[in-house]
Amino acid sequence: MPPFVYIFLGALAIVSALGVVIQRNPIHSLLSLIGTLLAVALLFIAEDAVVVGFLQIIVYAGAIMVLFLFVIWLLNLQAESGPTGHLGLKFVGWLGASALATELVFLLSPPHMQVQYAGAPKGYGSMASLAQKLFSEYLIAFEVTSFLLLAAIVGAVALARRIPTPAGEAAPAMEQPR
Amino acid sequence: MIPLTYMMSLSAIIFSIGVAGVIIRRNILVMFMSIELMLNAVNLAFISLGSRLGSMDGQVIVFFVMTVAAAEAAVGLGIILSSFRNRETVHADEMTLMRW
CATH class of the missing domain: 1.20.5 (Single alpha-helices involved in coiled-coils or other helix-helix interfaces)
Incomplete structure (x- = not known):
């Protein structure tokens, strides 16, 4: 699969994942989550994990998300009005998450983590x-x-x-x- | 094949967004969705490493993670529903019964 497909799917997954956290209405969060799950499932398929990719779509994006949808519907949730949390908490949360992301990217890149490539068997x-x-x-x-x-x-x-x-x-x- | 670093960075970023969601959001359902996000990021790391090592173990682990996530969603949403019945809220800060 050409690299730009990976870049596109990765960008889609990250933007939808941000949508889950940022959207105020739980339904919109759920829709963003489904977007992330679908993008990740396509990445699974691109990575030669075809069966698991389809399982992801059926089980996750299908069954589990419908469960979430039913619960949102049963609880009759509306968009949160007004400030949703403390500004300081938000600041610290994003800062901590960015630090975590930087650290993980650093630890999972070549000098620390090297993989001997083996060809996929038939x-x-x-x-x-x-x-x-x-x-x-x-x-x-x-x-x-x-x-x-x-x-x-x-x-x-x-x-x-x-x-x-x-x-x-x-x-x-x-x-x-x- | 795209470099492993790209897939690992993507996984790390999605995981961190999930962590941020659990910390920042106070709606317990959205916190739950963020946990699903983290599980998915880890699945992505498993799949990409497995396909580079030519081993099926990663995919089998992802299969198990999905099963556990399904069980977790069923029980977790049941708990949220029954707590909503009693307390009429999904705001995590208002659930203080077990607070020390």
Whole structure:
């Protein structure tokens, strides 16, 4: 893939990521996040990880983002009016994040991190090679993941459940003092 | 193939934007989105390193990270919903029950 595609996708990912943080309306943040996820998924595909790239689009940009959308819709969130935080906090936050970015870029560039390039083997990134790895070397991790998902489902249902009171009307699952 | 430094820098920048989002924003949903952003930056680093090393391990790890992110989103959004039911807010500064 030509380099300008990488540059374009990278710029798109960064601009959308900034949009997530800067937008005031949560829906706009969510749309920006979907933009970032799609750009990153295309970068995955450009990096020979075709299956994972499509999984990213289906699972992340599809399923998880719809979940976010439903929650925003259920909570009926509006754009925040007025100042959203302390100016000092914003300043320190951006300063710290810039310092972190500089440090990471410095640490992850050639003098500190060098990689011996190896040619991709035949069928690299295909469904067959992914499944081969997943069901041999990472089989236990795969099975543990299924338990994790089961636990997450049970946990989500338990959190969302309303415990009925004797009077008949539904009460919140957790009673907390205000 | 584009140099590794480019992909790593991109990953580092997106990760830092996610960190900034968690620090700056007080809306708990947007903080959650920023966490997803950070997870994605790390996935990008895994994929680009894996494709340069010719190893599938990076892609398998990314697969697991996605699964964990899905579970995290389901439980995390459930917690946000049930806390909104009780307190009518998504502002992180107003959730002070467990504050020391």
